[in-house]
Amino acid sequence: MFPQLSAAALLFLVALLAPAIASQRTVSPSHPPSNDPFDSQACASCHADIYKSYTTTAMATASGPATDGLTTGELDHKDSKIHYRVYEQDGKVWMSYERPGKDGLHGQRELLYFIGSGKKGRTYLFSDQGFLFEAPINWYSQEKRWNMTPAYTEASEMPLNLPAYVDCLNCHTSGMRPPVPGTDSKFSGKPFSHGGITCQRCHGSDTNHADGKGAVVNPAKLSPDRRDAICMECHFEGTVAVEQPAKHLYQFQPGDRLSDYIHYFVLNGNREQAPRAISQYEALSQSTCKRQSGDKMWCGSCHDAHREPAPEERVAYYRAKCLACHGEAFAAKHHADKPDCTHCHMPALPSKDVAHTQTTDHRIQRYPNDAPLPQLQLRGKPLTSFPAVDESLATTRDFALAWETLAQRGLEGAPQAAEDYLSKAVKERPDDAVLLAAEGFVEQAHKRDNDARDFYEHALKIDPLLNDAATDLGIIEARSGNLQRAVDLWRGAFQRVPNRSAVGMDLAIIFCIAGKKDVAQQFVNRVLEFNPDYGKAKSLLEHIAQDPPQCKP
Ligand code: HEC
Ligand code: HEC
Ligand code: HEC
Ligand code: HEC
Ligand code: HEC
Ligand code: HEC
Ligand code: HEC
Numbered sequence: 001m002f003p004q005l006s007a008a009a010l011l012f013l014v015a016l017l018a019p020a021i022a023s024q025r026t027v028s029p030s031h032p033p034s035n036d037p038f039d040s041q042a043c044a045s046c047h048a049d050i051y052k053s054y055t056t057t058a059m060a061t062a063s064g065p066a067t068d069g070l071t072t073g074e075l076d077h078k079d080s081k082i083h084y085r086v087y088e089q090d091g092k093v094w095m096s097y098e099r100p101g102k103d104g105l106h107g108q109r110e111l112l113y114f115i116g117s118g119k120k121g122r123t124y125l126f127s128d129q130g131f132l133f134e135a136p137i138n139w140y141s142q143e144k145r146w147n148m149t150p151a152y153t154e155a156s157e158m159p160l161n162l163p164a165y166v167d168c169l170n171c172h173t174s175g176m177r178p179p180v181p182g183t184d185s186k187f188s189g190k191p192f193s194h195g196g197i198t199c200q201r202c203h204g205s206d207t208n209h210a211d212g213k214g215a216v217v218n219p220a221k222l223s224p225d226r227r228d229a230i231c232m233e234c235h236f237e238g239t240v241a242v243e244q245p246a247k248h249l250y251q252f253q254p255g256d257r258l259s260d261y262i263h264y265f266v267l268n269g270n271r272e273q274a275p276r277a278i279s280q281y282e283a284l285s286q287s288t289c290k291r292q293s294g295d296k297m298w299c300g301s302c303h304d305a306h307r308e309p310a311p312e313e314r315v316a317y318y319r320a321k322c323l324a325c326h327g328e329a330f331a332a333k334h335h336a337d338k339p340d341c342t343h344c345h346m347p348a349l350p351s352k353d354v355a356h357t358q359t360t361d362h363r364i365q366r367y368p369n370d371a372p373l374p375q376l377q378l379r380g381k382p383l384t385s386f387p388a389v390d391e392s393l394a395t396t397r398d399f400a401l402a403w404e405t406l407a408q409r410g411l412e413g414a415p416q417a418a419e420d421y422l423s424k425a426v427k428e429r430p431d432d433a434v435l436l437a438a439e440g441f442v443e444q445a446h447k448r449d450n451d452a453r454d455f456y457e458h459a460l461k462i463d464p465l466l467n468d469a470a471t472d473l474g475i476i477e478a479r480s481g482n483l484q485r486a487v488d489l490w491r492g493a494f495q496r497v498p499n500r501s502a503v504g505m506d507l508a509i510i511f512c513i514a515g516k517k518d519v520a521q522q523f524v525n526r527v528l529e530f531n532p533d534y535g536k537a538k539s540l541l542e543h544i545a546q547d548p549p550q551c552k553p
Contacts, residue, residue: 037205038175040198053307054199058117063172064195066093066111066124075137075146079154080533084137086111086124086146095124095135097158105158105533111135113195115164115172123149125164128530131499132164132185158533161499164191170250171234174198175205178250182465182496202230202305204254217254219305224295225389228281229258231299236281238264238386240402245432263398264386267406282386283362290364293325301325315340383417397435400425404438418442426455433463440469449476467493471503483510494526501531505540505553512544512551520544520551 036042040060044051054060070093075084082099096108109126115134116122120142124135136159138149152159163184169176175193180186202219203209209216219227233252243249247261266282280299284290290297302321309317322341323331335344342360349361383402385391400421407414422439429435440455456473459466470489478486487510494503504527512520521544527537536553543550 036175036193038194038198038200040194040200043199050306051199054305057306057308058119059197059305061117062196063113063115063169063192066114067091068114068195069118070114071139071144073139073146075148077137077148079156080158082158082533084146086137093124095126095137097136099533107532109135109160113191114139115168127187130180130186130188131183131530132187132191133160133499134162134164136160136162157535159531160533161501161531163499166248166250172197174201176250178248180496182467184497184499186496197234202254219254220300222255224298225259225387226255226257227300228298228387229256230254232258232281235299236264236279236386238279238282239267239383240265240405242398242401245397245429245434259390259393263390263394265383265394265398265402266386267383267411280360280362284364285387287362287364288366289325297325315342318342318346396421396425396428397432400435401438404441415442415445431462433459433466433469436462437466437469441472444472444476449480452476464492465496467497467500467503471500471506474506478506478510483514486510494523498526499530501527501534501537505537508540508544509551512549517544517549520549 040051040055067088070086070088072087074086076082077084080099081101081103082097082105085096085098087094087096093111094108095111096106098106109128111124111126113125114122115125118139118141120140122139122141124138125132126135127133134149136149136152137146139145140147147153148155149159149162165185166176166179169192173192173195174197177187177189177191177193179191180188185191202217204215204217219230222230229252233249241249241262241264243262244260249262252258252261284297284299301324302318316339319331319339319341331341338344345364345366346360346362349359383399383406385394400418403414403418403421407418418438419442422435422442426432426435426439436455436459440452440459443449443452443455453473453476456469456476459469460473464470470493474486474489474493477483477489487507490503490507490510494500494507498504504523508520508523508527511517511523521541524537524541524544527534528541531537540553543552
């Protein structure tokens with residue numbers, strides 16, 4: 001609990017919250033400017049056939065305006081007792097939510113964009129004061145119904161504060177603009193210029209090829225690592241990935257080396273901690289086909305990025321790809337009566353990611369369904385670089401941050417590994433804010449508050465927008481009575497990430513304790529703006545209103 005306040009300490013409380021942030025207009029889709037670097041249309045006139053077939057693919061339609069292909073509907077969610085409705089009105093798409101009765105709640109949000117081609121399902125995004133969020137309900141194509149977003153099927157409270165993270169947009173949209181620094185998902189305008197993956201995501205956007213002469217990237221003509229990087233950017237996540245100092249994955253351009261932006265690691269020999277996603281890239285690398293063929297084999301050996309085979313040509317299409325290496329002679333003696341090679345060697349298995357859907361097994365196994373999924377290669381070391389050729393690039397910093405991430409996921413042994421690497425990494429890079437913040441967290445976990453404070457302060461001097469460092473340091477300061485400092489840190493962070501309810505709650509509690517009821521209420525109300533069904537905030541609001549106020553949820 002926080003200590004009593006002295007009269008002097010009360011002075012700082014005069015500073016009030018900034019007035020309610022002016023609500024930012026949501027952007028309506030406008031026609032792209034003609035010099036738009038991410039417009040597939042720019043290629044249509046000269047590459048008409050490719051353009052035509054490509055625009056129907058899952059990649060080309062991986063996102064877009066919510067009005068496209070919408071199926072309206074309703075959902076009665078048992079656990080939260082909320083009734084959701086998705087409907088169209090005046091050319092706009094709305095999601096309304098309503099819970100009747102004592103714990104009543106109702107409201108609506110305008111759904112702006114969809115993410116996901118809809119083969120399997122769609123997530124919808126809405127914007128609130130410039131912050132972009134995922135709707136709590138998704139469209140599930142195969143079941144043809146709306147249902148809760150996967151992690152919240154049994155949630156009793158409605159999650160309305162799920163940020164639409166940059167990595168999500170980077171894989172599903174084109175012309176993505178970086179979010180406002182320090183925020184999870186605030187955009188000062190349209191978050192991306194084009195729905196879906198446009199030609200330029202694979203062929204480059206910084207070259208002027210419109211005259212048919214300028215440089216353009218042809219993936220097939222790149223060195224294997226740069227070629228593979230183009231698909232890997234979006235078809236691989238690894239167990240952990242560490243962005244390189246001052247680099248972001250979304251800055252990657254076709255032709256670049258992926259390792260200049262991000263280093264990937266996979267966890268070996270630990271079945272329980274299997275990667276979340278069955279990633280085609282990792283799976284393929286485990287296949288005998290790929291291991292024996294080397295660089296000759298890649299995604300393009302079987303897939304034409306510009307088109308998907310029609311259902312009736314599917315079997316012949318993939319068979320021809322297998323036979324390009326295995327030969328007609330082999331096929332003539334091998335299950336000749338069953339032409340679908342993939343039925344036995346690349347079956348569709350239940351997907352770990354998208355509920356009730358299936359994923360093609362890219363491990364191309366001799367005996368299908370042989371081994372548990374996913375089976376990782378054992379190379380002796382628990383965390384290894386991927387692809388293996390990048391092993392020499394892996395840094396102490398990489399391992400420190402990778403183990404730290406695994407520690408946060410609760411992997412046994414990871415905290416110790418993280419600590420060992422972190423102390424080395426901080427010595428190597430004494431002004432790396434991300435490392436300093438991580439080291440602060442370790443010190444704090446060991447209750448060495450003074451050391452933790454030094455690391456956090458140093459980190460925040462270099463990068464004042466590190467929200468986790470700011471909020472964690474705030475806890476140390478509040479505990480040791482430096483309430484002014486705690487409030488400053490929390491308030492800065494809460495302005496950038498008002499979707500993180502805990503920060504606003506801490507602020508409300510500290511102001512309540514200081515006797516500033518009205519300020520405390522403002523903070524709780526701000527929490528509820530973004531997270532209106534948050535039970536703890538609702539009860540804190542009631543408790544603050546009591547006489548005398550009770551400063552806890
Ligand atoms: C004004 C006509 C024109 C426009 C517009 C155009 N291209 Fe081309 N493109 C060509 C011509 C001509 C070639 C050369 C064909 C050849 O060499 O066979 C070519 C070749 C290519 C190649 C192969 C390059 C290589 O080295 O193998 C790619 C990839 C390509 N274009 C992509 C694009 C993309 C992506 C766009 C849109 C951003 C685009 N083109 C717009 C005319 C155009
Ligand atoms: C910018 C991100 C991005 C890049 C680059 C990318 N993909 Fe994709 N790809 C996606 C997304 C997202 C989907 C899923 C789209 C959906 O269903 O919403 C997808 C889907 C696919 C599919 C499945 C199509 C289907 O029938 O469902 C194939 C095959 C594929 N990609 C191959 C490739 C290949 C090959 C490359 C490299 C040449 C590549 N992709 C590069 C993002 C990307
Ligand atoms: C690393 C790139 C990547 C990231 C990050 C990513 N996706 Fe995807 N997503 C894909 C690919 C590739 C597929 C296709 C996989 C398949 O068909 O098995 C896909 C499929 C989907 C689908 C199913 C589409 C369909 O109908 O087939 C939905 C919905 C989806 N993603 C939503 C999201 C959301 C929401 C996020 C962010 C929280 C996200 N994705 C993050 C690459 C990505
Ligand atoms: C997901 C990645 C991806 C996207 C998106 C993509 N391409 Fe390609 N493109 C490739 C790859 C890979 C190759 C090389 C194919 C090969 O030769 O194996 C290629 C080759 C080409 C070529 C030269 C060879 C040929 O097939 O004629 C042209 C021209 C081209 N693409 C145009 C386009 C246009 C136009 C678009 C958008 C309408 C587009 N591409 C979208 C990956 C992509
Ligand atoms: C780029 C060349 C290439 C392609 C394309 C290819 N393979 Fe292979 N595959 C190989 C090589 C090389 C081997 C190892 C030598 C052998 O068994 O012939 C192999 C081995 C295999 C094996 C034995 C696996 C084991 O663990 O013993 C199976 C099964 C297989 N391939 C199936 C397929 C199927 C099915 C396809 C098409 C979907 C396919 N391959 C496409 C090159 C390829
Ligand atoms: C040996 C052939 C082969 C290679 C190489 C290959 N794929 Fe596939 N892929 C397939 C087959 C077969 C399917 C299933 C297609 C279907 O069911 O219509 C598939 C399906 C997919 C899908 C659709 C989602 C799913 O799980 O069904 C994606 C995405 C995909 N592949 C991406 C990739 C990427 C990225 C690479 C390179 C890392 C790659 N593939 C390499 C054969 C291959
Ligand atoms: C009905 C299921 C089935 C179909 C269809 C099938 N396979 Fe197989 N394949 C198997 C089984 C089971 C084995 C392992 C036992 C064996 O070697 O016969 C195998 C083995 C293989 C091997 C390793 C053979 C060796 O001698 O090392 C290759 C390569 C292969 N298959 C490729 C293919 C290709 C290419 C196709 C399509 C032309 C195909 N398979 C179609 C079931 C199938």
